[in-house]
Amino acid sequence: MCGIVGLFLKDASLETNLGNLLSDMLVTMTDRGPDSAGIAIYADKDAGRAKFTIQSDNAHKDFEDLPNYLSKHLNCSVDIRINDTHAVVTLDESVTGKFSAALTSFNPKIRTMSRGSSLEIYKEVGLPKQVTERFKIPQMSGRHGIGHTRMATESAVTTMGAHPFNTGLDQCLVHNGSLSNHNSLRRQLRREGVHIETENDTEVGAAYLTWKMQNGASLGEALESSLEDLDGFFTFVVGTEDGFGVVRDPIACKPAVMAETDQYVAFGSEYRALVNLPEIDSARVWEPEPATVYFWKH
Amino acid sequence: MLEFDLQENGLRKLNSALHDQKENTNQTAWDVINPKGSHAIAVGIDAPIEVNINGSTGYYCGGMNKQATINVKGSVGPGVAENMMSGKVVIEGDASQYAGATGHGGLLVIKGNASSRCGISMKGINIVVHGNIGHMSAFMAQSGNLVVCGDAGDALGDSLYEAKLFVRGSVKSLGADCEKKEMRPEHIELLKQLLSEAESDAKPEEFTRYGSARTLYNFNIDNSDAY
Numbered sequence: 001m002c003g004i005v006g007l008f009l010k011d012a013s014l015e016t017n018l019g020n021l022l023s024d025m026l027v028t029m030t031d032r033g034p035d036s037a038g039i040a041i042y043a044d045k046d047a048g049r050a051k052f053t054i055q056s057d058n059a060h061k062d063f064e065d066l067p068n069y070l071s072k073h074l075n076c077s078v079d080i081r082i083n084d085t086h087a088v089v090t091l092d093e094s095v096t097g098k099f100s101a102a103l104t105s106f107n108p109k110i111r112t113m114s115r116g117s118s119l120e121i122y123k124e125v126g127l128p129k130q131v132t133e134r135f136k137i138p139q140m141s142g143r144h145g146i147g148h149t150r151m152a153t154e155s156a157v158t159t160m161g162a163h164p165f166n167t168g169l170d171q172c173l174v175h176n177g178s179l180s181n182h183n184s185l186r187r188q189l190r191r192e193g194v195h196i197e198t199e200n201d202t203e204v205g206a207a208y209l210t211w212k213m214q215n216g217a218s219l220g221e222a223l224e225s226s227l228e229d230l231d232g233f234f235t236f237v238v239g240t241e242d243g244f245g246v247v248r249d250p251i252a253c254k255p256a257v258m259a260e261t262d263q264y265v266a267f268g269s270e271y272r273a274l275v276n277l278p279e280i281d282s283a284r285v286w287e288p289e290p291a292t293v294y295f296w297k298h
Numbered sequence: 299m300l301e302f303d304l305q306e307n308g309l310r311k312l313n314s315a316l317h318d319q320k321e322n323t324n325q326t327a328w329d330v331i332n333p334k335g336s337h338a339i340a341v342g343i344d345a346p347i348e349v350n351i352n353g354s355t356g357y358y359c360g361g362m363n364k365q366a367t368i369n370v371k372g373s374v375g376p377g378v379a380e381n382m383m384s385g386k387v388v389i390e391g392d393a394s395q396y397a398g399a400t401g402h403g404g405l406l407v408i409k410g411n412a413s414s415r416c417g418i419s420m421k422g423i424n425i426v427v428h429g430n431i432g433h434m435s436a437f438m439a440q441s442g443n444l445v446v447c448g449d450a451g452d453a454l455g456d457s458l459y460e461a462k463l464f465v466r467g468s469v470k471s472l473g474a475d476c477e478k479k480e481m482r483p484e485h486i487e488l489l490k491q492l493l494s495e496a497e498s499d500a501k502p503e504e505f506t507r508y509g510s511a512r513t514l515y516n517f518n519i520d521n522s523d524a525y
Contacts, residue, residue: 252414252433255376255394271354271375272335285354285373287394287413290433 001151002176003029004163006237006267007277008144008244008296014263014278019140023132025266025273026147030128032269033151036162037131038123040172040239041142045118050096052089053113053120054103055159059085062107073102084134085159086113086122093117096169111160116170118241123148123162143298146239146267148174154182155200165206168213170241175202176254176269177233185229205230209238223247223293237267243297252290259283265296300325305332309339316366319345335375340368343385360387363404379406382423386495395432398425401442407496414451417444420461426496436463437473445492447500458510464489466505475514479507 005025009015022039045051056062063082066089071078076092091099096115103110114121122135128149132138148163155161164172179185182201189207190196196207208229212222219240226236227250235254238245246267248256259266259274261283268274271285288294302312312330319325328349333339337356340349344364351359354372361380370378373391382401389397392410399415401423408416408425414432417425420439430448437453439461449467456473462485463476472478481503489502 250433253395257375257394270335270356271373272356275334281353285391287392290414 001032003032003149003269003273004147004174004176004235004237004267005029005269005273006144006146006174006239006244006246008265009142009263010265010298011263015143016141018142018145020138021277022145022147023128023138024276025268026128026132026149028273028276029149029269033149034127035150035152035157036123036125036159037128037147037149038121038162038164038174039132039135039137039145039147040114040119040121040164040174041137041140041145042118042170042239042241043120043140043142046090048093049090049117050093050099050115051117051120052091052099052103052115053086053122054089054110055086055113056107056110057085058109059087062110063087066103066106066110069106070099070102073105074098083122083136085124086135088120112166114166114172116166116241118143119166119170119172119239121164121166121172123164124159125157125162144239144244146172146174146237146244148176153178154202155198158198160198161200163202164239165200165203167206167210167238171210171213171219172239173202173206173209174237175205176235177249179205179230179232179234181231201232205234205236219245220293220295227291235269243295245293245295246288247293248288248290250291256288257285258288258294259285299327299329301329301331303331304336304339305334309336312339313341316340316343316345316347316349319343319347321345323347333372337375340366343368354391363387373410378408379404379423382406392429393427397427398423401425403442405492405495411448417442417461420444424492426492426498428496428498430467433470434473436461436476439463443488443492445489445496445505447498455508455510457514458508459515460510462488463508464505465508466500469506469508472508475511476508477511479509481505481507 067078074095078091081088163174179201182204209222235248330351333353335356341361343366346365348367351370356375358377360368363385364383365385367386376394379387382404384404386405388407393408393412396415397412398406399418406425408427411429412431416431416435418437420442422442426445433451436455440459446465450469452470453473455476486502
């Protein structure tokens with residue numbers, strides 16, 4: 001099953017409430033998937049600074065010496081904000097390309113959840129309520145965000161198997177469904193030099209989109225071509241630095257409902273996820289069409 | 299009129315109260331408030347009562363209905379009136395996928411649009427959609443009537459048995475073994491009656507009938523060697 005949600009704010013006055021609204025939407029979807037949960041939030045960025053969300057099972061010990069190590073190795077100022085098992089590291093944009101190697105040399109067990117300048121991803125094994133509370137998601141502000149609660153079918157229940165998946169810089173993806181050609185596509189993408197970590201089908205979908213965009217496609221074009229190249233069931237919600245998009249496979253058996261008002265555009269696997277949003281009774285509510293790419297930008 | 303607050307009292311209480319109603323009940327009018335997209339509202343009723351649901355619902359609203367009239371003042375999620383036996387379900391807004399699936403009888407009216415697989419495997423139900431329907435509608439539909447005042451999506455009536463399909467607008471594509479049929483006087487009569495029951499002012503003469511070409515489901519003697 002799986003439950004997915006997304007919220008894109010048009011009205012800046014709701015930004016301080018984004019984490020709260022999104023957490024509530026995701027918790028409502030709990031009975032669509034009890035295995036793991038995650039949220040991606042697009043918050044404000046600092047000019048000239050890159051942002052990485054990292055995760056460790058030994059967070060406090062592992063993260064203690066990390067800022068000093070990174071600033072010495074990358075020769076720039078490094079800030080770290082620890083949040084339970086996760087931490088948000090900000091550093092000079094110019095060293096973005098060197099971050100991954102530096103982190104691995106410090107401790108190869110630390111995982112990177114997101115790369116970019118405004119995106120933060122928090123995900124762990126557990127129910128949406130536990131996961132959103134441990135990371136204090138309801139207190140977070142942002143312009144848009146997406147969330148996922150997982151019922152695992154294609155790979156193990158682990159932190160790295162949880163959604164959202166980071167695709168490119170400031171890009172991420174949540175998925176309801178299952179891809180049936182992910183093994184052959186994983187082999188193809190690995191031959192192309194794309195790094196894929198797990199046996200998870202959605203990670204392959206995310207890597208596919210990243211690879212398409214690295215080869216010059218826009219996000220919209222990459223989503224269009226996913227309709228050709230991905231076999232299986234999917235409703236995808238994707239986040240980018242300035243917007244979010246939705247696409248469903250041509251069979252469209254994975255549910256989806258959307259709502260739009262002057263203040264926001266919202267996505268839910270079920271209408272229940274949307275019922276506590278402001279002015280929902282007067283919102284335009286509709287089911288996104290199969291094989292059609294939808295996108296909203298700030 | 300009995301008012302039932304679903305948020306306060308919960309689904310089990312509502313459905314069990316509705317199941318308690320018998321043929322001769324005098325509690326014939328029910329008002330459900332705060333449905334908030336909940337699933338399985340007013341499922342399995344078997345009494346001549348009227349239930350108004352004030353808002354949108356989730357999965358399987360009005361499923362397995364017998365005798366009751368259920369009005370939804372909003373939109374419905376997947377599987378509305380699934381396997382309905384008799385009675386009437388009226389949706390003011392839109393319906394998600396597989397509306398009226400496997401229904402044996404009664405009338406389902408959708409005043410907005412219905413999405414994919416509307417009337418899949420219908421077995422005698424009548425469905426009237428004021429708007430459009432999505433792809434794979436009336437797949438393997440066995441009997442009953444599907445009336446669409448707007449347009450139909452891809453693969454209408456794929457592997458159809460003996461259900462009759464009437465579409466006023468365009469059909470994106472027909473499924474395997476579904477073909478255009480002649481509109482005879484009895485079909486005009488049937489449509490007149492269904493449209494009036496569904497409160498649609500569409501004219502029967504504006505519709506095209508589609509049905510089974512009967513080449514898929516009949517045993518062909520030339521294939522006897524295969525068994």
